[in-house]
Amino acid sequence: MTGSTPIFDFTPYLATILSISPDEVDVRILSGGFTNLTARATFNRPMSFPTHFDFPTPISSVILKKATPYMHALPSHAVPIHRQAVEARAMRILHGVEPAVPGVVEVLVGTPALKVPQLVFHDTGQNILWMTDLGSGKILTDYILSESPSRSKLEELADAFGRFTATLHSATRNPSPEQVSSLLDCPNVMGFLTSDAARIIREESPEWKKDPNGTQVLIDWMQRVLDHESNSEPCLGMVDFWAGNTVVSTDGELCLLDWEYFGLSDPGCELGMYVGHLHLGLLLGDPSAVISTAIQAFVAKLASTYFTAYPDVRSDHFKRRFLVTYGRELIVGPGLFARKFDATSKARSVEAGLQCLRAASSGGGTFDYGLLKALPPEIVDGVMLYLAAAT
Numbered sequence: 168m169t170g171s172t173p174i175f176d177f178t179p180y181l182a183t184i185l186s187i188s189p190d191e192v193d194v195r196i197l198s199g200g201f202t203n204l205t206a207r208a209t210f211n212r213p214m215s216f217p218t219h220f221d222f223p224t225p226i227s228s229v230i231l232k233k234a235t236p237y238m239h240a241l242p243s244h245a246v247p248i249h250r251q252a253v254e255a256r257a258m259r260i261l262h263g264v265e266p267a268v269p270g271v272v273e274v275l276v277g278t279p280a281l282k283v284p285q286l287v288f289h290d291t292g293q294n295i296l297w298m299t300d301l302g303s304g305k306i307l308t309d310y311i312l313s314e315s316p317s318r319s320k321l322e323e324l325a326d327a328f329g330r331f332t333a334t335l336h337s338a339t340r341n342p343s344p345e346q347v348s349s350l351l352d353c354p355n356v357m358g359f360l361t362s363d364a365a366r367i368i369r370e371e372s373p374e375w376k377k378d379p380n381g382t383q384v385l386i387d388w389m390q391r392v393l394d395h396e397s398n399s400e401p402c403l404g405m406v407d408f409w410a411g412n413t414v415v416s417t418d419g420e421l422c423l424l425d426w427e428y429f430g431l432s433d434p435g436c437e438l439g440m441y442v443g444h445l446h447l448g449l450l451l452g453d454p455s456a457v458i459s460t461a462i463q464a465f466v467a468k469l470a471s472t473y474f475t476a477y478p479d480v481r482s483d484h485f486k487r488r489f490l491v492t493y494g495r496e497l498i499v500g501p502g503l504f505a506r507k508f509d510a511t512s513k514a515r516s517v518e519a520g521l522q523c524l525r526a527a528s529s530g531g532g533t534f535d536y537g538l539l540k541a542l543p544p545e546i547v548d549g550v551m552l553y554l555a556a557a558t
Contacts, residue, residue: 175233177206180293185214197230201240201411201503202250202427204233207300220297221264222287228300229287234427235294244359250427251289251296253350257429258286258298268346268403270338277334280327282422301424304416308448311461314415321461322468324421328413329472331423332404336434337477339403347403350430357406357428357436361393364498364520372517385521388528392491393436400484404432409444409496411503434480435488438473438553442466442489443496443520446546450497450516451508463545470552486534486554487527493550494523519546 177194181187191212197205213225234251238244259265261283263272275283287297307324310316339346365386369375375382405412406428414422448454448462474481497520501508508516519542526538536554539547 175204177208177231177233180295181208184290185216187214202234202238202246202425204235204239206231206233216287220288221259222285222297222299226287226299230284230298230300232296232298233294234296248294251294252291253429254425254427255286255289255296256349257426258284261426262286268339268342271335271403274331274334274338278327278331280323280421281331282416282420283426284422284424301414301420301422302416302418304414304422307410307413307415307465308445310415311465312448312458315457316461318460318464320419321465324415325465325468326472327421329469330476332437332469333473333476333480336402336404336437336480341401342403342431347431350403358394360499361390361495363502364495365390367498367502367517368521371514372521373514374518374521382521385524385528389491389495389524392487392527393495398431398433400433400435400480400482401431402433403430404434404437406430406432406437408432408437408440410441411444433485433488434477435485436492439489439492439494440496442469442549442553443493444500446493446549447497447500447516449543449546450501450519451512459545463549466549467552470549481554483534489553490523490527490534490550494520494527496520497523519543523550 174196178189178192181192181194182189185192187210191210193209193211195207195209197207207228207230209228213227214229215225216222232251232254234248236245236248238246256265256267260268260271261275262285264286266272275281282301284298284301287299289296304310305314311321368382368386372382405423405426407425412423412425414424416422445462445466449459454462497516501513501516522538522541526535534554536551539550542550
């Protein structure tokens with residue numbers, strides 16, 4: 168956040184909306200708010216809300232997200248305010264308040280080990296979203312890097328996550344235009360990541376200096392696949408699908424947050440982005456054996472559960488979009504990762520991302536998995552779980 172970014176004062180806002188004294192609520196700004204200014208408001212007693220709110224039950228705390236037409240942590244980057252209406256609708260759909268997409272409410276009900284916030288109120292005048300508080304916790308990558316969780320706990324989390332994701336993708340495949348009309352379109356939302364990947368390749372990759380024409384062809388192909396190619400296997404998904412949206416609570420529950428880009432996506436892009444971000448932990452310096460094993464265990468169990476629940480998804484279209492999105496995440500991810508990449512680690516990650524793009528862009532619509540051998544073996548093993556059926 169820059170010094171010019173204004174901080175909204177939630178306390179008088181809450182006092183006015185709820186007709187309470189400012190000393191009846193404690194507001195704490197939450198760290199990690201990249202797109203929005205996010206706060207936790209804790210009341211000194213269970214609070215009943217006005218009748219026009221979406222939540223009739225008294226609760227002791229809420230999460231508040233203030234949206235602006237730019238990223239909170241990057242004011243120079245514009246983002247649509249409409250994203251907040253999308254998140255409000257996503258929570259209504261997932262919890263069955265708005266049965267606009269058949270089968271979706273059963274996805275969450277069928278995965279009790281995974282939690283999604285409920286909508287409390289959407290203040291469209293102030294662009295503030297109120298939602299239930301799922302408690303404190305750590306994003307998945309930080310949880311893996313700092314908590315040294317057991318393999319059984321990681322597999323438990325990955326199983327719940329894989330089952331939820333697979334059933335969501337399966338239940339919403341080929342959504343109707345009416346179902347997605349008020350949501351957001353993946354290429355329009357995530358195109359800035361593809362553009363950023365192109366910038367990083369041109370500015371930081373040795374490949375650009377050695378062969379700018381050939382590397383530009385690779386960049387053009389990446390942009391064509393992710394930003395312009397027809398999505399022949401659409402579904403609904405989080406779109407902004409990375410481990411930063413996955414929180415492990417202090418109670419050990421898995422929580423999926425930040426549904427503001429919920430909309431038209433596809434399984435290959437969703438999983439490619441998610442697994443790519445997790446694999447950044449294997450390229451960060453020299454990861455310990457414990458961290459490496461933990462990341463591999465989660466990635467493997469996620470693949471096993473996902474493809475068991477959605478066995479017919481692994482098409483060539485899926486593989487191409489998985490590999491390209493995975494590669495893009497390795498290129499842009501070091502700039503967003505919770506722990507700092509040094510120059511050597513960043514260069515290694517960018518080159519690994521380029522290798523994935525090359526492997527997916529072979530002539531004739533085929534894949535050259537042999538190019539992946541230049542990557543660390545634990546990364547190759549994890550990637551191949553998503554590209555080739557187990558034998």
